[in-house]
Amino acid sequence: MVEKEFYCELTLQSMQGELLSDELGMQILTASSGTELLPLLDAAYQVRKKYFGNEVQLHMINNAQNGYCPEDCHYCSQANSSDADIEKYTLKSDKEIIDEAERAYKAGAFRYCMVFAGRGPSKKRVEHLAQLVRDLKALFPIQVCISAGIIDKEDAQVLKHAGLDRLNHNINTSETNYPNICTTHTYADRINTLQVAEQVGIELCSGIIVGMGERTEDLIELAKTFRELGVSSIPINYLIPFEGNV
Template sequence: MATDLSPSTETAPVRSSNRFDDWADRVLSGGELTRDEARQILESDDDEILRLVDAASRIRKKHFGKTVQLYFLMNAKSGLCPEDCHYCSQSKISDAEIPKYNILKRDKLMDAARIAAEQGAKTYCLVISARGPNEREMKAVEEIVPVIKEQYGLDICACLGLLSREQADRLKACGVDRVNHNLNTGEEYYGKICTTHTYADRVETLRHVKNAGMEMCSGGIIGMGETIDDVISMAFDLKDLGVQSIPLNFLNAIDGTPLQGNDDLSPQDCLRALAMFRFVNPDRELRIAGGRELHLRSLQSLGLYIANSVFVGDYLTTKGQAPEEDYQLIRDLGFDVTTKVGE
């Protein structure tokens, strides 16, 4: 019996709509996600993950196409911090076995900048552990930033702790492009993870950064025992502050910290959180930060359909995966690394 291979005149089936697609359509048209819808994303079933990622990826594609930006972290001063942030291996209450040293000399900071450039990073993140920078640390940053920018053409993100208005102005004057200062969690939960400074202190620093004319980089950590409402609150606060770059960390519960043993995140939890932040902050740079290798594991590629940025190499006191693995992941997705400053 012959088989008829002629084209069918029937109309191809139309993909059925779902709530995530409807919300994406609204966001893509300039609308906003509600807090109740954000909650529904975080409470969605694992069986809905692929539909959620697909909807979020449509938003990512509109604003960032197929580009991925790489960040390189330099722990310029390790440990010795007087704050009691419960998640941090460098805090005064941590017993974690980590290197402890004052701000590094110029040659080591320059060598790290060279590595950042060689690894395809667009942004070099200069980080110190401190409540805030002292005068010696401020001068070290002011001296090194112009040299790094001239020699390697990297964007500079400084993470120096709490800043005064005058310190923010000085960072702008020396060429710092953006300052990282994470909110870390929602305002109501903040007192449970830190008592030596407040959520309001962090918001004030971000306002100083904005008023100085630099970009704000601020995100948080998922998996510290917070509620869904705390995560939603953080996402909307970042939106209201107008933060340009949002790193989303997944708790790496380091032994010796008060949060050691907290390890209840699944890859699906991480994807839900990333998607919710993308919906709430559609045109903001969203970065998969610390803990991605530990918690997303084999689903890291799905994360990059939502986020448009990752750290390459190691983190502050924990190891990341080999840069070659990140490059391969990006190539396999058909994405392009953005390296040109200003893109």
């Protein structure tokens, strides 16, 4: 059983910015005789309170392009290799994207994130995205995030110059497990995208999908990688298997 004192110590270490040991990580993730839920929630609350008080930030996502992706990420219904029955559409018009940003802003969103299916944007598409970022920033006082796949440093500079606040690019799983979930690009491609964005001063959002054959050790490795990369936001997703993505 994981005890309350254990969580108090963990909270303290976390708030002091200490790197937790692999052994401690294993202890947390493999607590075989059960976890006390309330002390765990309280520990998480203490960390959240320190950094965000009682505030909640609303992030609105616009799936601005869905499907038709040439990649083969096995978990994704938009992959070329998937026969999932999804609604596919090419890039929404600028007007649609800006109208949806206005709705997000009026609804109180702190951040507006545009998500585009695909391996990564062409140079022409990067210029287009940069113009969209400039337009959005001129119209609404809202944080802007883009999730557009693999980019290089030149692309990152163009987007940063346009005013992009944050880039989302999920690592999804460990380096060891990566070939099992995708064969059309590599773990290194994803890490490189995050590194070039960070180098030009774009904030990072990068997460994982749990349940794709990774080991507990892989989760610990991923947590350390996010820390090394300086990732600000780490979405933790769980694979929902359905026809077409397994």
